[in-house]
Amino acid sequence: MARPKPDRTALLDAMADHVLVHGLNTASLRPLAQAAETSDRMLIYHFGSKEGLVGELLGHLAARMAAGLASALPAARAVTVAGAVGEVVDLMRTSAFQPYARVWLDIVSAAGQGGQVQRAAGQQVIDGFLDFITGRLPEDTPAPEETARLALTLIEGVMVMDAIGHRDTADRAIAALAPQASRGD
Amino acid sequence: MARPKPDRTALLDAMADHVLVHGLNTASLRPLAQAAETSDRMLIYHFGSKEGLVGELLGHLAARMAAGLASALPAARAVTVAGAVGEVVDLMRTSAFQPYARVWLDIVSAAGQGGQVQRAAGQQVIDGFLDFITGRLPEDTPAPEETARLALTLIEGVMVMDAIGHRDTADRAIAALAPQASRGD
DNA sequence: CAAATAATGTAGCAACCGCTACGTAACATG
DNA sequence: CATGTTACGTAGCGGTTGCTACATTATTTG
Numbered sequence: 530m531a532r533p534k535p536d537r538t539a540l541l542d543a544m545a546d547h548v549l550v551h552g553l554n555t556a557s558l559r560p561l562a563q564a565a566e567t568s569d570r571m572l573i574y575h576f577g578s579k580e581g582l583v584g585e586l587l588g589h590l591a592a593r594m595a596a597g598l599a600s601a602l603p604a605a606r607a608v609t610v611a612g613a614v615g616e617v618v619d620l621m622r623t624s625a626f627q628p629y630a631r632v633w634l635d636i637v638s639a640a641g642q643g644g645q646v647q648r649a650a651g652q653q654v655i656d657g658f659l660d661f662i663t664g665r666l667p668e669d670t671p672a673p674e675e676t677a678r679l680a681l682t683l684i685e686g687v688m689v690m691d692a693i694g695h696r697d698t699a700d701r702a703i704a705a706l707a708p709q710a711s712r713g714d
Numbered sequence: 715m716a717r718p719k720p721d722r723t724a725l726l727d728a729m730a731d732h733v734l735v736h737g738l739n740t741a742s743l744r745p746l747a748q749a750a751e752t753s754d755r756m757l758i759y760h761f762g763s764k765e766g767l768v769g770e771l772l773g774h775l776a777a778r779m780a781a782g783l784a785s786a787l788p789a790a791r792a793v794t795v796a797g798a799v800g801e802v803v804d805l806m807r808t809s810a811f812q813p814y815a816r817v818w819l820d821i822v823s824a825a826g827q828g829g830q831v832q833r834a835a836g837q838q839v840i841d842g843f844l845d846f847i848t849g850r851l852p853e854d855t856p857a858p859e860e861t862a863r864l865a866l867t868l869i870e871g872v873m874v875m876d877a878i879g880h881r882d883t884a885d886r887a888i889a890a891l892a893p894q895a896s897r898g899d
Numbered sequence: 900c901a902a903a904t905a906a907t908g909t910a911g912c913a914a915c916c917g918c919t920a921c922g923t924a925a926c927a928t929g
Numbered sequence: 930c931a932t933g934t935t936a937c938g939t940a941g942c943g944g945t946t947g948c949t950a951c952a953t954t955a956t957t958t959g
Binding site: 742743744754755758763764 | 945946947948949
Binding site for chain 2: 552554555630631634635636637638640641642647648651652655659671672674675676678679681682683684685686687688689690692693694695698699701702703704705706
């Protein structure tokens with residue numbers, strides 16, 4: 530009868546909290562189970578395998594972050610492309626979103642090593658992010674699709690710079706974008 | 715005194731090759747030792763601890779990549795900022811440099827989780843890269859320091875996009891940077 | 900040559916990893 | 930009440946982790 534998921538989302542929520550604090554790539558079943566107040570045995574029971582668990586967990590995290598983004602920064606168009614980038618960067622540096630940024634870099638790293646689950650989840654995150662950013666660009670932006678991709682790629686770079694402690698390099702990069710993108714006003 | 719370190723660089727070279735293929739964050743002592751034709755025991759003997767080993771290994775990798783960059787793409791100024799970015803991106807997508815890109819994302823991920831060694835090595839890499847890029851910008855680039863930071867941050871974003879399979883997003887981002895400089899790359 | 904010192908090998912510890920075999924409840928249905 | 934299905938705990942397997950105590954060999958030095 531197929532009542533397969535009684536409280537899987539509760540489990541996923543608890544495990545997501547754990548992963549946001551302790552990282553994704555170093556997470557193992559027993560600590561995850563402890564965070565969710567279960568046993569490793571039950572996690573395998575519910576999700577089939579660790580890979581399955583990680584897959585669902587990534588989807589859950591992506592959904593939570595997307596929802597958090599939308600509610601933290603309601604749709605509004607920026608004056609400048611660089612302004613839109615700055616707004617999103619400032620948000621991602623918030624204590625509420627910094628954990629997501631760290632997990633995001635974990636996902637990217639694992640995807641780069643060939644992790645299929647992480648690659649799929651990463652593409653999903655990027656697609657959602659592209660939509661989010663497109664809606665925040667100035668109304669009259671030419672080639673909004675390409676510009677959104679430029680903005681997002683730059684934001685990814687900022688997250689890399691922040692992670693290794695080159696935040697000022699990121700800030701100066703955004704500043705350097707301003708004169709270039711304001712052409713055509 | 716006598717002979718404290720006979721062939722550490724040979725060990726580091728062999729381990730670097732292994733890491734470039736199999737990743738950094740998942741590397742453990744015994745496979746590393748096998749790659750260097752020693753034992754885990756000897757690695758600890760030479761480097762004191764795994765953390766010490768990783769530290770020296772990262773320094774070695776950074777030096778190797780910097781040397782490879784300089785020799786693969788001898789100093790020459792590009793016509794456009796976007797052109798300079800494209801040249802470096804094309805190089806990093808080469809089969810010779812893609813492994814470095816993957817390890818780089820490993821470093822970033824670990825640094826984001828608080829890895830001091832990775833953070834230090836990462837800053838070193840960024841500084842070298844900034845110099846490299848600054849020398850490749852068009853001669854008359856205004857604010858070259860800031861522009862180099864913009865270019866590098868964008869390149870980091872491209873590496874993220876590539877890792878999760880959004881290479882076309884990266885390409886379109888670079889294209890969006892171009893429009894105001896003279897066309898014809 | 901002998902003693903001291905450095906370099907390397909052997910064997911293993913204690914902890915952790917993902918995962919599974921197995922036993923036991925709870926519960927719905929005949 | 931019997932039976933079958935689902936939910937969950939216990940115990941542990943085989944493997945890997947970083948690291949170490951100890952023994953042995955090689956090299957230098959008095």
